[in-house]
Amino acid sequence: MKLLTRNTVLSSVDITESVHTDKATILLNQPLAPDLDKLMDYLSGVNERAWYTNFGELHELLTERLSHYLGVKNLLLVNNGTTALQVASKVLGGKQAWTTPYSFAATSSALAWQGIPVDYSDVEEKTFSPNIKLMENLVDSNPSIDMIVPTHIYGSPCNIDEIDELAKSRNIKVLYDAAQSFGVNYEGKSVLSYGDASIISFHATKVFHTVEGGAICFKNNEDFLLAKQMINFGFNGDQLGPAGINGKLNEYQAAVGLTLLENMDDVLSHRINLFQRYQSNLSGHIQLQKWSPKSTYNGGYLPVVLPTGLQCQRLISILNRYGIQSRIYFKEALHRIYGRGESCAITDSLVPRVLTLPLHYHLSLNDVDKISEIITQNV
Secondary structure (H helix, E strand, O other), rough: OOOOOOOOOOOOOOOOOOOOOOOOOEEEOOOOOOOOOHHHHHHHHHHHHHOOOOOOOOHHHHHHHHHHHOOOOOOOEEEOHHHHHHHHHHOOOOOOOOOOOOOHHHHHHHOOOOOOOEOOOOOOOOOOEEOOOHHHHHHHOOOOOOEEEEHHHHHHOOOHHHHHHHHHHHHOEEEEOOOOOOOOOOOOHHHHOOOEEEEEEEOOOOOOOOOOOOOEEOHHHHHHHHHHHHEEEEEEEOOEOOOOOOOOOOOHHHHHHHHHHHHHHHHHHHHHHHHHHHHHEEEEOOEOOOOOOOOOOOOOOEEOOOOOOHHHHHHHHHHHHOOEEOEEEEOOOOOOHOOOOOHHHHHHOOOOOEEOOOOOOOOOHHHHHHHHHHHHHOO
């Protein structure tokens, strides 16, 4: 598909036909629906075996196929991304953590829920990723920090090289929140390959999903085996080991994942085309997130940055008039909820100004052109 240049005139796009609609005609997100015939084939097998959870046949098959598809090892399926964060941080033994103030609530709440104190430093304005110098200063000033939990925000890998170097030199663990990064590679490898552990979400709104679900990828096999016990109440076979929880992914959810995975190449290709079309259309008109030059895309999200919060709200209202949904995805600066008085001025500035635009498999390039023209005419 040919991409538009920034100077292309979108003369074929009619942006007047949907003005003043009462109902959204272009949705912010529309989750993938599994093919029912293929899904029923899997579910019929589950019913015949009468094995619905506890590391069943489909659970093991999905683990194998995802590991191969993503090119990762020590992949453990869990019931959601929050559980993934909780279990991974427990296995890594974190007692006090640094994390980013600009992320989804679960990045911080999963740590706070376990009584792990959280410290924050600010992000970079163009990438939304951690400011490495500020992180380094905070870690050096607080020797109690033994774990770093950065987020690959909107799917874009953060400064992995610098973070891993910092962690190695200070002998602290790295747990990456890669919840939004399905299919993204960094320097030729899956982002899930980095750190002591990386987690990913398979929530229904994500690029790939199991309705609810997630996974952890561990650097070390020993950590993987311990986590597998922890998500099964602490059992290792019939032996009860360390305290655990019930964090397993069941067979019906695994069936959804197996069904959707069959079409993931096409899904990713289309979403990336949409993402690049947005970039081509909007570049020079509105601030876009700066992606890591060492990484690939997955077309998961398209955030734009408005000069002020008021202008962001104005654009939301304009898009609504045309029946187009949009959303401020992160509505709270996490240091203001879970922090201890840290100053994160850039995060505070970004929260009311970053707007996510429609981006999903069911969106068309013409939809992207329509949205883009409305924006370029109103910013």
